[in-house]
Amino acid sequence: MVVDTLLTASTWFFVSYFVLINGSYLLIHLAALVGIRQNRREQRVTPAYDIHESPVIPGIAIVLPAYNEGPVVASSVRSLLSVEYPDFEIVAVNDGSTDDTLDQLRNAFDLERVDAEYPVEIPCEPIRDVYRASDADLVVVDKENGGKADALNAGVFFTDQPLFCAIDADTVIERSGLIEIVRPFLRDPEQMIATGGTVRVANGCTIRDGVVERVRLSGSALVNLQTMEYLRAFLAGRIGLSVMKSLLIVSGAFGLFRTNAVREIGGYSTDTITEDMELVVRLHRHFGDLNEAYRVEFVPDAVVWTEVPESRQVLGRQRSRWYRGLIESLLLHRRMIGRPKYGVIGLVALPFFVLVEFFGPLIEGLGYLLVPIAFLLGLLNGPFFLLFVAVAVGLGTLMSWLSAFSEVYGFRQYVHPRDILGILFYGVVENVLFRQWKAFIAWKGLVQFLRGDTSWGEMTRVGLEQE
Template sequence: MNLATLVESSVWFFVGYFVLINGSYLLIHGAALVGARRDSRERSVDAPYNLHESPFVPGIAVVLPAYNEAPVIVSSIRSLLSVEYPDFEVVVVNDGSTDGTLERVKAEFDLERADAAYPLDPPCEPITDVYRASDANLVVLDKENGGKADALNAGLFFTDQPLFCAVDADTIIERSALLEVVRPFLRDPERMLATGGTVRVANGCSIRDGVVQRVGLADSRLVNLQTMEYLRAFLSGRIGLSVLNSLLIISGAFGVFRTSAVREIGGYSTDSITEDMELILALHHHFAERDRAYSVEFVPDAVVWTEAPESRAVLARQRSRWYRGLLESLLTHRGMVGRRRYGAVGLVALPFFVLVEALGPLIEGVGYVLIPVAFLLGVLDVPFFVLFVAVALGLGTLMSWLSVFTEVVSFRRYTRPRDIVAILGYGVAENVLYRQWKALIAWKALLQFVRGDKSWGEMTRVGLEK
């Protein structure tokens, strides 16, 4: 086989793989459109009872792990305390912070030490103190540093509520979000294990007293690229996978779980660097192995807002951790891939994550380098090069724009025409620049994974309230 034939075969391979990736996303987006339409119909029907007054609404503990979150911790707690829900408590877990996080909470919420015994022996680092607020449903656990999963376990094993909600310390929760995200538990109380909501980018929004007053875009192009990415991930990916009974991730920024179910599997894994995906896979694995009927759902109307990284260095560390965590979880649960006993998770979701989410960025990265080089060397003719660019960039842009369409038609958080036009523009830029950069990060993360790197990386916060 001569060089020209080899290059031509390689081009067709990369074009075919790009079609596979974007075709898979297109199928998922089609399922997402069906799910969004169904949710829209359900929202238009009045509930037969008032959730605020219903005795059937289960109590929820909102568990907020905090390590060096001083810039955002007060606004996050205010946001949580302002939610509309009849029976909830906020459990803040100070995970050995060294930046004055605990002191800020003490000063703002007038905490007092409390004598509180754990109902169960918690699988976490030692708890040093328990504090309660005198005028709010707020409990603060002060413990030695053990990492995010360890802090979540502290809150999970402390509460006696039947459900718990895991949120990040940089999260602003919409007031109706808990009522929305708990609806699947009311509809199917026996089978429902976990539900997750939509995470949106808060940078650029006007926030006061823990409440988003006005939705807008940020001044940073890097942040706005993430805004476009989040829209596609949640309003296409999560909705579609949920419709297909293939949801593998409930974001660590906002998820509700049956407390007893998570305790049954031993809580969060403290060995994983992406504890959110690992938890959902562990629940799927545990309940399917025992032939117990269960369900995991995504609720797009339950919305929280989070601070996105504003520097490339911080974003690169975040995405590297996400990719290494994906590889780690897929490797841990590799025995589920392609197995009928695990239902749609084994036959659909896991193969998709292996072929598209794990291998996709790596193969894309090779294609981004090899094909332009071949074109510049004259080995590749113009029609093939144009075909590659059209598939690689055109289909990706189409997917991004379809997500914007779903946002505009169904959810309408962004209402100003100039913001919508700008997001469409970022849908193009994301596929021209941002996607290639993420492929490079994936290759670096793969090398770190092979070396056994399990570092978290510092996530610098600047605060959301302006």
């Protein structure tokens, strides 16, 4: 009797949760399709003025934190120097690298050292030297190691530009990337405080002189599974959440911020595991507390290409860190959850992240554990279980394929039908083993978080450029 009741209750719990989670995702996907349609309409018309000749366009500092990025940093800066924008400077921050990152920059850009100590106190680890390129708007801040957030703070507080763009050193920006990501600021200069761009997978693409010449899938299944994930995360998740005014994450790999807004809240937190999400949630909190109108938006046409992990170990460490960062950000700002004062962020976005993004993989992982136990105890309703799995896999595939459709309909970076077929294929096969592995990583991340593990894990760079 008790077992039956427990079994019925747990079945109802899992089914209800399943409906909640998939219902939320479907809603976001539908919102994303609306957003893409709107975006396509807006993209068709460029206002009749030339921003290169306008005196009222904001200057942008591109802040590039670099720690042991020797193989990729010169290519990354080269791609940044080629972006189309009337007024920008690059602030590359060498965060106490132990490899040849600084030498790579010095040799590639003919840097000259500023022969004086930087006299302004900046909230970051001590600055050792500042270098400038003689023939480009490039400044390199060489500082003691303090982590990515600390390096970003060095750039944020060093520059005198009104906007800054945080970008990872292992990324290649598209030439139109900066103009695209600044568009919401140009449309609404008074309220816009942050915009995020799309991060796409560079592995497999042909990149020369900092420019992505040919977009293709990689030869590695693990990389292509991540390609599918990135499409889902950016072309469905971010667009949908942005349409619903619920954007909590602006990727650390590519985001544009109002410099003063970030300075007002003290810059990036150096104590958190994922500084990007924490910063955006803190901005929401700050402006919610001030009761000031503000906006955070996602810009799908602003694109950077990044190198993703090619080994399961490195990917596991990265995902575990992302999950720990999620827990930490939600815990740090738990007082915002459910508070009408924070509007949609408090009432929708944060509860969504708690119920779906935090609990989702844990409950899924629990299911993977309980099903074999129930089977061994003879408690599993075989046909029901199989049908339930079919529905779950079907929904997972449907949502992945909707993202693939968004790519084809709205963005067309992958132009060859063979690549689209590949993406559709990985949208199905990710349901087998990969999805289960990610649930396991989430549990591992939770355990690491409870143990107080704040490690980053090392990412081995092979470089983006083709010889």
